Amino acid sequence: MGFFSLLVLLVFNFSFELGGAALHEIGPGVLWSAFVFACLLGLNRSFADERENHSLDALLMAPGDRGAIYLGKMIANLVFLLAVELICLPFFALFFNLSPGFFLLPLLGVLVLGSACLSAAGTLFAALSSTMRLRELLLPLLLLPMIMPALISCVKATGLVLDNQFGAALYPHLKMLAVYAIVFVTLSLMLFEYAIEE
Amino acid sequence: MKKNALVDNVLPPLVCISMLMALAAALLYAPTEKVMGDTQRIFYFHVPAAISAFVCFFLVFIGSVQYLRTRYAHWDRLALCAAELGVLFGLIVLVTGPLWAKPIWGVYWRWEPRLTSMLIAFSIYVAYLMVRTHGASAGQAPRLAAVLGVMAFINVPLVYYSVDLWAADQQLHPQRNVGLEPEMRYALWVCFAAFFLLLSLLLKRRLELAKVEEAVEKMRQRVAAGMDH
Secondary structure, three states: OHHHHHHHHHHHHHHHOOOHHHHHHHHHHHHHHHHHHHHHHHHHHHOHHHHHHOOHHHHHHOOOOOHHHHHHHHHHHHHHHHHHHHHHHHHHHHHOOOOOOOOHHHHHHHHHHHHHHHHHHHHHHHHHHHOOOOHHHHHHHHHHHHOHHHHHHHHHHHHHHHOOOOOOOOHHHHHHHHHHHHHHHHHHHHHHHHHHOO | OHHHHHHHHHHHHHHHHHHHHHHHHHHHHOOOEOOOEHHHHHHHHHHHHHHHHHHHHHHHHHHHHHHHHHOOHHHHHHHHHHHHHHHHHHHHHHHHHHHHHHHHHOOOOOOOHHHHHHHHHHHHHHHHHHHHHHHOOOOOHHHHHHHHHHHHHHHHHHHHHHHHHHOHHHOOOOOOOOOOOHHHHHHHHHHHHHHHHHHHHHHHHHHHHHHHHHHHHHHHHHHHHHHHO
16 A cells, blocks of 8 residues: 555656645645545455455454444554555655655644545445445445545645644634544444445 | 326326426526526526435435335335436536536636535435446345445535535635526526426336336346246
């Protein structure tokens, strides 16, 4: 996943002929595109072991709330995504001539919130698509329009942070991300048992 | 059954008449708008189509929730048919919008909040239909689709607000409380009525078709099972 997102950064670099100057216009978009594609790769694998070994049945038989399976999977996806982002970020800074500074701290906050949104929705859709035919194709088709609200705010918030604007302009986007994450975690907890039922 | 036959006999001519009335109301009766001229008349189809699309999306939500609760096949059929019609009406909106925008804004497409959110909602329901046709096996399709139908509908307001946040300065749609001339308002109501009648007729027909399709599928399976023996 990490290597893949680096490659995405490279592809964007060549397709747009980026230099340091373009950082503020398209930098955030490039960064989040790389994360989203990496996230899709990871999500496609997130139920693969269960599917190949038919061990989902065993998980389902375990006494306890099925929401716990969702939460576990979601946290795992979140951790992987954050790891990828941390690998990616130094290279992003390198490619875009970004010098480290105070903005890294709020940027980290945006990354955590945004990744929580991506993995909250992503894990449910990964569970949904895991039993489908053409799952590798359908997961992005399903997930991309669904995460659009989160993605919009991620890109905007990242842009503001890179511009060193941490004030009132940033706040609505963070609120949007928090609302999105809460709504999707809650919904997923409610719907997960229907998504994986055998 | 008798009531059904009555609806069958009355609804199609009613749709025809109301559509003709809507055409007359939008093209002849309604006064020409001062600034935009005749171009504005597309509004009488654009707005009812948009509302109809959202009614359909809401029906998908109802069908999905009810299917997950009760597991009755007819709720699943409602969700499927409403999703198809929602995509159809959404397409009408997305086609009439740019047609109007070209003379008024000078371009067919602008990344304007409401246009963008309609496009995203539209693509969510297209994805929903693709899952139904390509993704899931017949046994699990209704359940997976129902989960999707619930998520999709909850996502619609989120899309709406986030896009508003994203491009607030691009907002070009008339906001609420636009003062409409009384004649314009009457014309709009006629068009609303025509679209809702059309929606109910299409939905009814599509539901009947879905029911027959299901019966045929069951029969086919029975025949295939019989051949195995």
